[in-house]
Amino acid sequence: MKVADLLEETYIALSANKARSALTILGIVIGIASVIAMTAIGQGAQSTIQSSITSAGSNLLYVTPGQQRGVGVQVSAGRGSAQTLTQEDADAIQQEVSLAKNVSPELTRRYQVTAKGTNTNTSVIGTTFAYPDVHNMQVDQGSFITDADVKSQSRVAVIGPTTRDDLFGTDANPIGSTIKINKVEFRIIGMTVAKGGSGFSNPDDAIYVPISTAQRYLAGDKYVSNISVQANDAESMATIQQQITELLLQRHKISDPLQADFTVMNQADILAMASSVTGTLTILLASIAGISLLVGGVGIMNMMLTNVTERTREIGLRKAIGAEESDISMQFLIESVMLTFLGGAIGIILGWILAFGVQYLGFTTTKVTWDMVLLAFGVSALIGIIFGYYPARRASKLNPIQALRFE
Amino acid sequence: MIVLDKITKTYFNADEEVPVLKGISFTINDGEYVAIMGPSGSGKSTLMHILGALDTPTNGSYLLDNQDVSKLSEKELAHIRKDKIGFVFQSFNLLPRSTVIRNVALPLIYSRVAKEERTERARQALFSTGLSEDRFSHLSNQLSGGQMQRVAIARALVTNPSLILADEPTGNLDTATGELVLDTFKQLNDKGHTIVLITHERDVAEHANRIIYIKDGSVLRDEAKKSS
Numbered sequence A: 001m002k003v004a005d006l007l008e009e010t011y012i013a014l015s016a017n018k019a020r021s022a023l024t025i026l027g028i029v030i031g032i033a034s035v036i037a038m039t040a041i042g043q044g045a046q047s048t049i050q051s052s053i054t055s056a057g058s059n060l061l062y063v064t065p066g067q068q069r070g071v072g073v074q075v076s077a078g079r080g081s082a083q084t085l086t087q088e089d090a091d092a093i094q095q096e097v098s099l100a101k102n103v104s105p106e107l108t109r110r111y112q113v114t115a116k117g118t119n120t121n122t123s124v125i126g127t128t129f130a131y132p133d134v135h136n137m138q139v140d141q142g143s144f145i146t147d148a149d150v151k152s153q154s155r156v157a158v159i160g161p162t163t164r165d166d167l168f169g170t171d172a173n174p175i176g177s178t179i180k181i182n183k184v185e186f187r188i189i190g191m192t193v194a195k196g197g198s199g200f201s202n203p204d205d206a207i208y209v210p211i212s213t214a215q216r217y218l219a220g221d222k223y224v225s226n227i228s229v230q231a232n233d234a235e236s237m238a239t240i241q242q243q244i245t246e247l248l249l250q251r252h253k254i255s256d257p258l259q260a261d262f263t264v265m266n267q268a269d270i271l272a273m274a275s276s277v278t279g280t281l282t283i284l285l286a287s288i289a290g291i292s293l294l295v296g297g298v299g300i301m302n303m304m305l306t307n308v309t310e311r312t313r314e315i316g317l318r319k320a321i322g323a324e325e326s327d328i329s330m331q332f333l334i335e336s337v338m339l340t341f342l343g344g345a346i347g348i349i350l351g352w353i354l355a356f357g358v359q360y361l362g363f364t365t366t367k368v369t370w371d372m373v374l375l376a377f378g379v380s381a382l383i384g385i386i387f388g389y390y391p392a393r394r395a396s397k398l399n400p401i402q403a404l405r406f407e
Numbered sequence B: 001m002i003v004l005d006k007i008t009k010t011y012f013n014a015d016e017e018v019p020v021l022k023g024i025s026f027t028i029n030d031g032e033y034v035a036i037m038g039p040s041g042s043g044k045s046t047l048m049h050i051l052g053a054l055d056t057p058t059n060g061s062y063l064l065d066n067q068d069v070s071k072l073s074e075k076e077l078a079h080i081r082k083d084k085i086g087f088v089f090q091s092f093n094l095l096p097r098s099t100v101i102r103n104v105a106l107p108l109i110y111s112r113v114a115k116e117e118r119t120e121r122a123r124q125a126l127f128s129t130g131l132s133e134d135r136f137s138h139l140s141n142q143l144s145g146g147q148m149q150r151v152a153i154a155r156a157l158v159t160n161p162s163l164i165l166a167d168e169p170t171g172n173l174d175t176a177t178g179e180l181v182l183d184t185f186k187q188l189n190d191k192g193h194t195i196v197l198i199t200h201e202r203d204v205a206e207h208a209n210r211i212i213y214i215k216d217g218s219v220l221r222d223e224a225k226k227s228s
């Protein structure tokens, strides 16, 4: 039997029962569409996180309190939970690690912030003048915190544009206004340029204050939640990482590096950590979608078995006029592969639209990759073969005499 | 040419053996028009399945054009059916919702014949059964019984087989329509096709040139009609 004839026979058979064919492929359509949409969401989250990590500044090292117990644990054990890093540690790094270009100690907490009649809950970041350089941040209006502000513990604040919108309304000029952070009054001296970004740490939705002020009026102690250190270039990163570790071990009087009560990480470490988290997320989402694919496959098998039974006489006739077993099994196998392939194609389009819709409505960025599209095609064809094999074999093994007698 | 030598067929069921054919021998030459006649249950259809390579005998040999068909594999039997046999069934067995042309051309897809040639050969086969041309593109289930059987005969003819086997081809037709179908066989035989017609009715068997009587799985009589 020629391939063209095989395809024509398949087309005729499938279009003879359009409604049933359509309902059967629905399972595959839904399965493939959700695989595409789910992985697009996962991949989108991954690239958002990656770009927010890289846009946080270049050649950065992060010193955080708490023991490195392995990837993942660090994420939760990070900020605030352990208090082992102090202002003095930051000063010591500044003075003794000569390769470090900028050192930015940070004390980050969430507080209730009020302006005249409005209020919001946002991150308040206590830091120094080094922060904008380290984190690639620019000041739009007014100025950033100065060294003098830190020394004098002045109650001044620089506001992020999103927080400005929340407290004063869009396009308002907040410079000179006063706000209350945790009931302490601050005067706004500047506003940062919008960086964009979303998710857990949005630099636009934050208030920046001198770290000394934050320690005295807000936290009430001398601890810092992390220290960002910027290297001159990528080559010196490893040396700086080494020097900081040694310095802090000595300052904290710890002899065994495994017992360190702090962690020094570079951006690459954080990127790797974040991608392993989002990778797991993607796999989780995709496997949930995969289950619906499996259900779709069982649906195909069910329809094909019904199909074989209904067409028993036709199969008997085809055998009587010379069809070999392989002709019959190919015919039914191609029918099921065509069904799943068609379902896969529609599913990919639907999943793409879904992913686009999710992004358009602003839930999260999504990213449909060609890899996934090709994989989805492959998987749907494979499902056709796997779940079509048994019905096709059953058809091909029918005894022609009995098949022709079948009522 | 068909040469049957001591063909037996026994069905082996769960706990009993059913001997259906008990040593059948005869020869049919090319161009003959033979009726195999016998009462219901005498083993005619079983014999036809063996003649048509749909089944193999339990014992004995069956030479079709000097090739021993009795011991072939399933795949080789399919090749014999494709190249040498044309079947006509009592219940027509046409594909419903398919056109007359497609039904007739169907066997040719398994011989890998190109589409235009398939259509042309299907038309020729249909012409030789006398079905009128305006029916060619009708769906098969829109035809009358007699027309359906002529389509089925055309389908049996289209591969130009050396042997056409018909199992009770008039069984589902009224007498007048049955006569038309039998006329078709007669004309095909005049053109040189070998035809084996199976029936339990004497009137039908009378149309052939030779009648082989079968009873209880054995040949009772084998008589040639005196040429008129």
Ligand SMILES: Nc1ncnc2c1ncn2[C@@H]1O[C@H](COP(=O)(O)OP(=O)(O)O)[C@@H](O)[C@H]1O
Residues within 6 Å of the ligand: B011, B013, B018, B020, B038, B039, B040, B041, B042, B043, B044, B045, B046, B047
């Ligand atoms: N698969 C089978 N298993 C057992 N017995 C069968 C089978 N097929 C046919 N028979 C028996 O063989 C006998 C002959 O059947 P068949 O060849 O169909 O007769 P006919 O066509 O002459 O009416 C019948 O008694 C029938 O019951």
Ligand SMILES: [Mg+2]
Residues within 6 Å of the ligand: B044, B045, B046
């Ligand atoms: Mg019979």
